[in-house]
Amino acid sequence: MNRRPRRNRQSEVIRNLVQENTVGVNDLIYPIFIIEGQNQRVEISSMPGINRFSIDTLLEEIAACVALGIKSFAPFASIPDQLKDKYATESHNPDGLYTRALREIKKNFPEVALFSDVAMDPYSSDGHDGIVENGEILNDETLEVLGKMALAQAQAGADVVAPSDMMDGRVGHIRRVLDENGFHKVGIMSYSAKYASAFYGPFRDALSSAPKMGDKKTYQMNPANSREALIEAELDVAEGADFLMVKPALAYLDIIKLLRDNTSLPIAGYNVSGEYAMVKAAAERGWVDGEKAMLEGLVSIKRAGADIILSYFAKEFGQYLKK
Numbered sequence: 001m002n003r004r005p006r007r008n009r010q011s012e013v014i015r016n017l018v019q020e021n022t023v024g025v026n027d028l029i030y031p032i033f034i035i036e037g038q039n040q041r042v043e044i045s046s047m048p049g050i051n052r053f054s055i056d057t058l059l060e061e062i063a064a065c066v067a068l069g070i071k072s073f074a075p076f077a078s079i080p081d082q083l084k085d086k087y088a089t090e091s092h093n094p095d096g097l098y099t100r101a102l103r104e105i106k107k108n109f110p111e112v113a114l115f116s117d118v119a120m121d122p123y124s125s126d127g128h129d130g131i132v133e134n135g136e137i138l139n140d141e142t143l144e145v146l147g148k149m150a151l152a153q154a155q156a157g158a159d160v161v162a163p164s165d166m167m168d169g170r171v172g173h174i175r176r177v178l179d180e181n182g183f184h185k186v187g188i189m190s191y192s193a194k195y196a197s198a199f200y201g202p203f204r205d206a207l208s209s210a211p212k213m214g215d216k217k218t219y220q221m222n223p224a225n226s227r228e229a230l231i232e233a234e235l236d237v238a239e240g241a242d243f244l245m246v247k248p249a250l251a252y253l254d255i256i257k258l259l260r261d262n263t264s265l266p267i268a269g270y271n272v273s274g275e276y277a278m279v280k281a282a283a284e285r286g287w288v289d290g291e292k293a294m295l296e297g298l299v300s301i302k303r304a305g306a307d308i309i310l311s312y313f314a315k316e317f318g319q320y321l322k323k
């Protein structure tokens with residue numbers, strides 16, 4: 001044998017030298033959940049370790065993350081049912097929970113980057129990402145709402161708006177609305193290839209945002225498809241996206257790789273709620289080593305070609321690096 005790959009694995013120092021990919025705090029965006037009230041910190045039962053915060057405790061949580069080097073956040077708001085309607089009107093209320101939270105975070109932590117969520121579902125009485133008419137999700141009418149929502153978030157201090165709805169043409173529409181209002185510096189992270197996935201379950205618990213009827217298959221992608229992800233990515237590039245995203249990440253590493261090989265923009269992978277919950281649940285039972293599973297999942301997303309990872313593990317990963 002003149003080739004022995006094991007030679008390069010024989011000590012930790014050598015293994016570290018030949019390591020091809022790493023994850024650092026600069027790669028991570030931490031999704032965070034916001035609720036109304038004061039001094040609230042309510043754990044999400046299907047996501048051990050992840051809480052919904054009122055704005056005051058949210059600021060404490062952000063301070064703790066910043067101290068660990070986590071400086072990018074993707075906030076999501078949990079809205080009481082009585083504020084939800086067919087047109088998600090609350091989503092562009094300049095004094096709503098979400099926009100207030102963005103403003104407060106930016107005021108207290110001007111150095112952080114905020115990736116705001118543009119989608120109707122947390123505010124929709126139908127629990128959908130678009131306007132529902134006779135059981136159908138209307139595309140072009142929904143764009144109007146998304147444009148207003150993105151503008152309200154930009155006005156509140158979002159650095160990057162992140163449409164997670166999968167309506168056609170929304171990146172171009174949002175870009176136009178932002179530019180017409182002087183927000184040419186606000187970027188767009190498009191959830192380009194977002195699949196109709198079972199792994200969003202805990203997130204929908206967190207926001208009480210599950211669809212009231214039907215599913216999301218007429219707008220989110222079929223898990224069996226990969227070429228379609230390229231079509232979505234090409235359109236987002238043409239419409240002016242600054243970042244592309246693949247979601248979920250771990251069950252779709254091939255899609256991250258496909259976009260990496262065929263497009264040039266930075267790519268984010270969203271390590272979603274169900275992927276987080278599976279690791280936590282198995283670790284609680286002692287069936288996997290939770291810390292090792294976290295590290296392996298995160299580096300896999302980098303290895304597939306993502307530059308950025310959205311993950312509920314972000315804070316725990318920051319704590320791991322500190323110790």
Ligand SMILES: NCc1[nH]cc(CCC(=O)O)c1CC(=O)O
Pocket residue numbers: 119120121129164165199200201202203204216271272273274
């Ligand atoms: N606009 C909806 C949205 N934005 C982020 C997530 C899921 C994130 C996660 O599971 O962590 C979802 C769920 C859905 O499409 O129903």
Ligand SMILES: [Mg+2]
Pocket residue numbers: 166167168169192232235
């Ligand atoms: Mg699209």
